[in-house]
Amino acid sequence: MSDDAKKLRLFDTHCHFDFDVFAADFEHHLLVAREKGVERFVIPSIGAQNWQRAAQLAERFTSQIYYGLGIHPYFLQADSEKTLADLEQSLIHAGRECVAIGECGLDGVVDIPAPLQERILLAQFSLATQARLPLILHSRKTHDRLIYLLKQARFTYGGVLHGFSGSYQQARAFTDLGFKIGVGGVVTYTRAGKTRRAISQLPVESIVIETDAPDMPVCGFQGQPNHPGRLVEIFKALVSLKDMPALELSQQLWRNSCQLYGLDEERSAAGHEVKP
Ligand SMILES: [Zn+2]
Structure with a gap:
């Protein structure tokens, strides 16, 4: 990578950096x-x-790590109602590093009843509205249903559809509701034609990047836990897909990510304001 490229600053908008594999x-x-x-x-x-x-x-x-509070549809349990009450309490006490509600959403593959998934999701829409926070959305084979529920709930605080894979029309339905599209490792696989086409057509203002580490392996690193450092591979794939100068693209993605999570763009990693 050139010296110029080293100066790029990237924002991993979705990584499970708290998981045991990194501990x-x-x-x-x-x-x-x-x-x-x-x-x-x-x-x-x-x-x-x-x-x-x-x-x-x-x-x-x-000023480096921020987090979301939520309940992922994979991990719903019989006492999810109690977990929701606890989530409300945790939100009340959360500091300003808590920048979103999530990961929440719907999963059409996991063996958890859809009505339960939807009930817990709708409750999280309400909590996000109360807290005026964006949503980090998980969706697998449920894009259309999720759009329907967001519209029905008249949810207006936006967020991100993370780990996007799907068509351009599906992505646009989310961006029309004020959501960003979270682009992850999928973009590094040339076989993911439909998703890559969708991403290449999307306005760059709608895109943020993420690793979802330790999940969603990047092409060439299958079989190993994914790492937030591999965000740079996802970024490079996006540079060639968008055919844009790397620096310009990185700046736009940084702006999008800060806007998504309501963060100051010009705060240095050490937590000090950067002098103008
Ligand atoms: Zn995730």
Whole structure:
């Protein structure tokens, strides 16, 4: 990578950096990602089991790590109603590093009844509205239903459809509702023709990038846990797809990501304002 490219700053808008696979040597993993130019990270949560861990990392690494509070559709349990009440309490006490509700959404593949998934999701729409926070949405084979529910709920705080795969029309339905499209490792696979076409057609203002680490392996690294440092591979694939100068694209993505999560664009990693 050229010297110029090294100056790019990237924002991993969705990584599970709090998962056990990174825990033993967390600071090292953070450094590896930062050396690749990844300066900010949002850790979505999956359920009550990791709310505290995500919050602690954000407090420890101010202005680098932020987090979302939510309940992922994979991890719904019989006592999800109680978890919702706890989520409301956690939100009341959350600091300003909590920048979103999520990861929440619908999954058409997992063996959890759709009515339960939808009930918990709608409750999270309400909590996001109360807290005036954007949503981090998970959707697998449920894009159209999710659009329907968002419209019905008249949800207006936007957010991101993370790990997007689908058609241009589906992506536009989300961007029309004020959502960004989260582009992950899928863009590095040439066989993902439909999704790559959709992303190449989308206005660049609608796009943010993410690794979803340790999930969603990047092409060439299958079989290994994914890492936030590999965001740079996703970025490179997007540069060629968009046929845009890398620096310009990185600046636009940075702006989009900060706007998505309501963050100041010009705050240095050390937590100090950058002088104009
Ligand atoms: Zn995720």
